Amino acid sequence: MKVEDEERIAANLSKIMAMICIRNTRLEDLHAGMQPVTLTGDYSDVRVIDATGQTIPWREVSHVDDAQMADLMREIVNRLFTFHMRRDDPSFRDHLERWMTASNKWDNPVLDTAFLDAVAEPGAAPKTRGA
Structure with missing residues (x-):
């Protein structure tokens, strides 16, 4: 298979998996709600006041x-x-085809060099954000 074909297939698969396995999850609940206004553009001018009166940037x-x-x-x-276990199921693939139209409007993915560097570090323990 040509490299261009592999890249196209991987890009389409990545976008559809991101849409149906990640985007349409509880992530949508976290994204919902009011978004604060920032005049600086970097949110350095936005504060949250918690129930104890503490002001947090x-x-x-x-x-x-x-x-x-x-x-x-x-x-x-x-x-x-579930995606991986059902990828060969014809009815599941039909469902994916319907979502493909929406995900094809997204930007094409690019290799994440920071991810590749982190994975390539010999003996490095896996890192999670915030851990």
Whole structure:
């Protein structure tokens, strides 16, 4: 198979998996709601006041608690697992074809060099954001 064909297939598969296995999850609930206004463009001018009266800069506020993150990751892993287990099922593939129209409007993916560098580090322990 030509490299261009492999890249096209991988790009399409990546976009459809991102859409149906990640985007349409509890992530949508976390994304919903009011978005604060920033005049600086970097949210350095936005503050959150919690129930105790503590003022926290927006960029330092945790926007997802541990339970929400665990639920989100569990849902994503289950969807990715289901995707892989059903990828050869004709009715599942028909369902994917319908979603492909929407995901094809997204930008094409590019190789994530930071990810590749992190994976290539010999003896490095896996890192998670916020851990």
